[in-house]
Amino acid sequence: MHVVILGCGRVGATLATALVADGHTVAVIDRDGEAFRRLGHGFSGKTILGIGIDEDVLRKAGIERAGGFVAATNGDNTNIMSAQMVKVMFRVPRVIARIYDPLRAEAYKELGIDTMSTTVIGAGICRDFILGMPFHSVEEYQEGIPHTPSAAPPRHPTGAVPQRSR
Amino acid sequence: MYVIVAGGGKVGYYLTKALRAAGQEVTLIEKVRKRYDLLAETFGDSAILGDACEVSTLDLAGAARADLVAAVTGDDEDNLVICQMAKRKFKVKRVIARINDPKNELTFTRLGIDETVSSTKLIYSLIEQEVEVADVIPITALRRGHLELVEVALTAESPAANRHVRDLTLPPNCMLAILVRGETAEVVNGETVLLPGDLIVAITPASCVQALSEALLSGGVPAR
Numbered sequence: 001m002h003v004v005i006l007g008c009g010r011v012g013a014t015l016a017t018a019l020v021a022d023g024h025t026v027a028v029i030d031r032d033g034e035a036f037r038r039l040g041h042g043f044s045g046k047t048i049l050g051i052g053i054d055e056d057v058l059r060k061a062g063i064e065r066a067g068g069f070v071a072a073t074n075g076d077n078t079n080i081m082s083a084q085m086v087k088v089m090f091r092v093p094r095v096i097a098r099i100y101d102p103l104r105a106e107a108y109k110e111l112g113i114d115t116m117s118t119t120v121i122g123a124g125i126c127r128d129f130i131l132g133m134p135f136h137s138v139e140e141y142q143e144g145i146p147h148t149p150s151a152a153p154p155r156h157p158t159g160a161v162p163q164r165s166r
Numbered sequence: 167m168y169v170i171v172a173g174g175g176k177v178g179y180y181l182t183k184a185l186r187a188a189g190q191e192v193t194l195i196e197k198v199r200k201r202y203d204l205l206a207e208t209f210g211d212s213a214i215l216g217d218a219c220e221v222s223t224l225d226l227a228g229a230a231r232a233d234l235v236a237a238v239t240g241d242d243e244d245n246l247v248i249c250q251m252a253k254r255k256f257k258v259k260r261v262i263a264r265i266n267d268p269k270n271e272l273t274f275t276r277l278g279i280d281e282t283v284s285s286t287k288l289i290y291s292l293i294e295q296e297v298e299v300a301d302v303i304p305i306t307a308l309r310r311g312h313l314e315l316v317e318v319a320l321t322a323e324s325p326a327a328n329r330h331v332r333d334l335t336l337p338p339n340c341m342l343a344i345l346v347r348g349e350t351a352e353v354v355n356g357e358t359v360l361l362p363g364d365l366i367v368a369i370t371p372a373s374c375v376q377a378l379s380e381a382l383l384s385g386g387v388p389a390r
């Protein structure tokens with residue numbers, strides 16, 4: 001599958017190298033050429049210097065034949081706008097936008113844009129670890145972690161190390 | 167009318183000022199504290215500090231009862247999100263987005279934001295007017311470009327010169343609206359006699375600009 005990644009930060013670069021290792025073709029877009037250094041020397045994917053909300057830049061990245069698009073810049077609105085463009089104008093089947101602001105992520109989810117709020121997920125994982133609770137699924141974290149009564153001792157009943165739920 | 171202006175840069179500042187002078191209720195949202203302090207000096211409580219892209223800020227600004235939200239920050243993507251939030255989350259009836267990249271006009275329309283203003287495009291069209299060779303000069307587009315307001319300067323060779331307006335054959339739905347002669351302007355009616363040197367302001371469907379030009383200037387459509 002061809003995947004276009006917008007934003008060559010830590011998330012974008014890690015994802016890009018992982019997808020290439022899995023045998024997919026990848027194009028990474030960033031407006032800062034320096035950012036591509038995060039991809040390392042042997043990166044066989046394509047790098048495109050440009051603005052991700054520009055149709056021409058997206059085309060250059062092969063968006064028309066892409067099976068997936070990930071918007072992972074550090075700007076929530078850039079991610080939201082590019083994800084919508086890719087979904088509405090290029091009809092890419094799987095599109096996700098990383099969004100820091102949980103309320104904005106929720107609002108766009110209601111509007112049919114798949115969002116991933118790493119803020120909520122990260123906070124949820126940290127909370128479960130600290131409280132010695134089993135980890136939840138990504139969906140559960142995104143929908144809001146079930147409330148835990150504060151009266152409960154901050155320890156897992158079995159005393160076991162927290163396990164991933166899946 | 168209650169208007170929320172998002173973005174307190176130069177555009178937002180002067181827009182707020184103009185709206186207030188016209189007696190409208192306005193709230194101006196600015197996210198940079200330093201800039202906000204300056205705005206609060208002028209607008210008092212009508213300026214609020216916050217990120218207009220956030221639901222909570224729009225809520226605080228009273229978006230639920232706003233008649234209009236104008237997103238005029240310097241970033242197109244921010245203006246898109248502000249408008250989408252206002253429209254979909256708060257059901258604001260009318261939203262207007264400022265855009266910098268003229269290409270985004272179409273993108274915004276496709277993403278549900280119909281009203282956009284691009285200063286880049288406006289200036290470009292002014293320059294285009296300068297270089298236009300034909301004598302039908304576009305002034306502005308109405309109804310999202312379906313109609314055009316144009317200016318036509320008549321010459322002695324114009325087939326429409328020295329004739330009554332009622333005797334002209336104009337393309338369908340074209341309307342000669344105002345006649346500027348010397349320093350005076352008048353509303354055109356059937357009895358108006360057009361003279362060389364007259365300037366006519368007309369409204370025409372965008373598809374009929376060429377036909378209008380022919381009718382008034384080149385005699386493509388004969389003026390009986």
